[in-house]
Amino acid sequence: MSDHASDLPLSEDDHPNLLAKLSETTQAAELIEDIQNLHPADFADQFEQLSNEQRDAFIDANAELISPDILAELEDEVVEDILPRLPSGQIVEALTELDNDDATQIFEEMEAEQREKILEGLEPEDRANLEASLAFDDETIGRLMQREFVAAPPFWTVGDTIDHMRATGENLPDLFFNIWVVDTRFHPIGYIPVSVLMRSPRETQLSGLMNDQIFTIDQSMDQEEAAYIFEKYHLISAPVLDSDGRIKGIMTADDIIDIIQDENKEDMLALAGVSDAGVTDTALTTVRARAPWLLLNLATAIMASIVIAFFDYTIDRFVQLAILMPIVASMGGNAGTQALAVAVRSLAERDLTPQNAWRAIRREVLAGLINGLIFAIVLALIAYIWFGNRDIAIVAFIAMIINHFFAGLAGISIPLLLKRAGLDPAVSSSVFVTTVTDVIGFLAFLGFAALMLV
Numbered sequence: 001m002s003d004h005a006s007d008l009p010l011s012e013d014d015h016p017n018l019l020a021k022l023s024e025t026t027q028a029a030e031l032i033e034d035i036q037n038l039h040p041a042d043f044a045d046q047f048e049q050l051s052n053e054q055r056d057a058f059i060d061a062n063a064e065l066i067s068p069d070i071l072a073e074l075e076d077e078v079v080e081d082i083l084p085r086l087p088s089g090q091i092v093e094a095l096t097e098l099d100n101d102d103a104t105q106i107f108e109e110m111e112a113e114q115r116e117k118i119l120e121g122l123e124p125e126d127r128a129n130l131e132a133s134l135a136f137d138d139e140t141i142g143r144l145m146q147r148e149f150v151a152a153p154p155f156w157t158v159g160d161t162i163d164h165m166r167a168t169g170e171n172l173p174d175l176f177f178n179i180w181v182v183d184t185r186f187h188p189i190g191y192i193p194v195s196v197l198m199r200s201p202r203e204t205q206l207s208g209l210m211n212d213q214i215f216t217i218d219q220s221m222d223q224e225e226a227a228y229i230f231e232k233y234h235l236i237s238a239p240v241l242d243s244d245g246r247i248k249g250i251m252t253a254d255d256i257i258d259i260i261q262d263e264n265k266e267d268m269l270a271l272a273g274v275s276d277a278g279v280t281d282t283a284l285t286t287v288r289a290r291a292p293w294l295l296l297n298l299a300t301a302i303m304a305s306i307v308i309a310f311f312d313y314t315i316d317r318f319v320q321l322a323i324l325m326p327i328v329a330s331m332g333g334n335a336g337t338q339a340l341a342v343a344v345r346s347l348a349e350r351d352l353t354p355q356n357a358w359r360a361i362r363r364e365v366l367a368g369l370i371n372g373l374i375f376a377i378v379l380a381l382i383a384y385i386w387f388g389n390r391d392i393a394i395v396a397f398i399a400m401i402i403n404h405f406f407a408g409l410a411g412i413s414i415p416l417l418l419k420r421a422g423l424d425p426a427v428s429s430s431v432f433v434t435t436v437t438d439v440i441g442f443l444a445f446l447g448f449a450a451l452m453l454v
Contacts, residue, residue: 044073059085068094072102080109092121100147104133142219145240145249148173151180159202186246230256300435311446332403332437339411368408376400399445410436
């Protein structure tokens with residue numbers, strides 16, 4: 001082993017949880033200093049790893065260590081859990097220091113009684129911004145946008161703009177990328193990247209520097225649609241407009257990344273018919289979230305069992321069918337899930353539209369038939385070698401092709417139908433696809449077996 005192995009960076013699992021050790025040591029002062037030096041994201045990760053009891057004890061003893069930046073990094077359910085234990089003054093200070101979008105996310109995790117108390121402690125401007133954000137529906141840009149931004153008229157010079165920003169000082173957003181050029185009605189007419197502004201002579205007018213190709217976002221737009229615009233046009237930031245076209249705030253790439261991650265996680269969990277199991281969730285909470293989908297799955301499984309029950313006489317006479325039957329259904333289920341995953345992702349990225357839907361359906365059905373033919377030959381050969389019965393091999397061959405055909409059709413058509421009905425195409429589509437492949441697989445396999453063997 002190299003002598004420099006000890007210099008390699010530690011993985012996340014190798015880092016000790018300093019917060020957990022705090023209650024176990026007599027050298028608390030030194031440990032608190034190390035904790036204060038943690039990046040807010042690392043602090044949040046370690047805090048979320050604590051049990052509910054450990055978190056409560058930590059807050060009671062060291063509430064002042066929970067900085068505004070740490071609150072912004074914590075998972076929503078953890079914030080909701082600890083807010084009642086934090087001093088009101090500390091929460092007010094955090095909401096005042098944070099950008100409006102982060103402050104809004106923290107504020108909406110509070111109970112109604114605590115909200116009233118916190119609102120009383122806020123400055124009128126901060127209170128008005130929070131109330132304006134909460135007036136919008138959840139997961140809309142109006143609720144998530146950052147209300148602090150830098151705007152300037154086109155006749156200002158670079159020097160005017162820089163002097164204005166220096167004079168504004170604390171009222172500037174913590175992080176911004178563009179200067180928005182606006183007309184007299186506060187409509188955005190262009191933008192100037194900060195990097196361009198800083199390289200330009202002071203006497204240069206903004207009208208000569210600005211890029212007038214602006215991609216705007218409506219404040220009532222759903223966050224998923226806004227994320228699509230950012231991803232499609234490779235945006236760093238975009239102005240958010242009200243119904244009159246006036247700029248009311250901005251969305252930045254860091255916020256959009258969070259939205260994309262949340263939407264991807266939501267789709268992934270929805271495909272399995274589950275919700276996220278947060279760090280504060282109990283076993284009972286998890287059961288309540290998952291049981292309805294398992295109940296639906298039980299109902300669909302019973303449907304497949306009813307199909308099998310119709311052919312109990314055939315299975316009694318040919319036990320080999322019971323051995324091959326799960327293979328046909330399982331292969332069809334996997335094929336359908338593959339088509340489903342591609343369809344849901346394509347719908348989310350707007351690659352699958354009504355204009356190209358039939359082409360996508362033909363592609364998945366043809367792919368299903370080709371895969372079905374390939375594995376039908378393989379299964380038929382295995383069945384013939386195993387049982388020495390040509391008819392059983394033929395039944396397996398036909399059933400495999402039919403099930404793959406319907407697997408491809410169901411995998412692509414079910415999310416399309418859900419989308420057309422105005423529903424989330426990811427929500428438990430896999431349950432319906434699996435039902436189709438199980439029922440069709442058993443029906444085709446046992447139906448042809450009854451025709452050919454009995």
